[in-house]
Structures are given as C-alpha cells and as structure tokens.
Amino acid sequence: MPDPQETKRNKPDSGLLPELSPLSPPGELRPREEKEPQVETGREQSPELDERPGFESEPTQEGPSSSPAPMPAVKEETEIGAAKEVENILEEDLREIYAELDPATRQKFKQEGEKTAGTIAILLQATKVKVKKVLSLIKKWLKIIPGLNKHFIEQEAKIKTDKVLAIKRKSQGQ
Numbered sequence: 588m589p590d591p592q593e594t595k596r597n598k599p600d601s602g603l604l605p606e607l608s609p610l611s612p613p614g615e616l617r618p619r620e621e622k623e624p625q626v627e628t629g630r631e632q633s634p635e636l637d638e639r640p641g642f643e644s645e646p647t648q649e650g651p652s653s654s655p656a657p658m659p660a661v662k663e664e665t666e667i668g669a670a671k672e673v674e675n676i677l678e679e680d681l682r683e684i685y686a687e688l689d690p691a692t693r694q695k696f697k698q699e700g701e702k703t704a705g706t707i708a709i710l711l712q713a714t715k716v717k718v719k720k721v722l723s724l725i726k727k728w729l730k731i732i733p734g735l736n737k738h739f740i741e742q743e744a745k746i747k748t749d750k751v752l753a754i755k756r757k758s759q760g761q
Contacts (some may be wrong), residue, residue, distance in 0.1 A: 626761055669754070670701075670708035676750045677725065680743070684732060696731050703728045711755050722748045 673706040677700055678685070688696060703724050710716060729735065 669711055670705045672754055673707045673751055674701065676702040676747055688732065692731065692733065699728050700732055707751060711751070716752065716755055717751065718748065721751055
C-alpha cells in the first residue's frame, strides 16, 4: 500500500497548474490562439518595429552624434590623469640630473619615463596593486641615467613607489 505522503507528492496541485484543453483529433486542426503580452510604455509603436521580433519600439537615429560617449573614453581620461600624476611624481628631484644629460639620453629618458608612467597608471587601476612591479619599473627607468649610484637608484625608486601608492590610497578613500 503506497504511503499517503508519497501520493500527495506525486499528485499535481490543481490550484497551481493551468487547465489544459483536450487534444483535438489528428484530422482536425485548430488555429492556435496566441496572446501577445501587453506592455504599457506610454509610447505608440511603429509598425516596422513591431515586425522585428525581440526589439522594443524606440525611435532610432543613426549617426555619430546620436550615440552617447562610450565608457572607455571616460576610463582613458582617468588613466591620462593618473598617468600625468605619476609622471609628476617620477620627475620630482630629477630636474638637475635631467638637464645635465646629453640630448640622445635625455630623449630616451623622457620616452621611457612616459611609457613607465602609463604602465604604472594602468597598474594603479587594478584592485590589487603589484608593488614589486611598480618598484622594478621605476628602477629600470632610473638606470637609463648613466653614472648613478645603485643605492641612489634604490632609494629614489622606493620613495617614488611610496608616493605612487599614496595616489592609489587617496583614490580608494574618496
């Protein structure tokens, strides 16, 4: 004899399921009644958009001026701002040394500095900043200057890394 609890579980609850109409005999086909869900948008729908399934009826304008500014542009602006801030930190206390460099080394130092600042700015966008990577980038950049003491390079790199990380802490505190 089956358990009364089991039969209760196997029986569908008639209140939850919709009633099904009886099947028609195979020779007799009835047209299916389709009800479209009515969504009130407060706007009239245009007939050409109704024909395309899955599209809402919103007027579209084509052209570059109709689309809103893309998000990457905003992100690029913040990256540029962060890169500029990092550049300012990197160039601190190096103006005299930079002025003494020959033009070829000066150009290389400047290009590598901008590249390093951009890379550090990208690293600062991450949730977890890789301090060793920032430190090594700054050291590599400072080694371009000929005749610098390795202890000076190490000390300057650590100071600049601390200042760069302060930018990150400041931006997280906002």
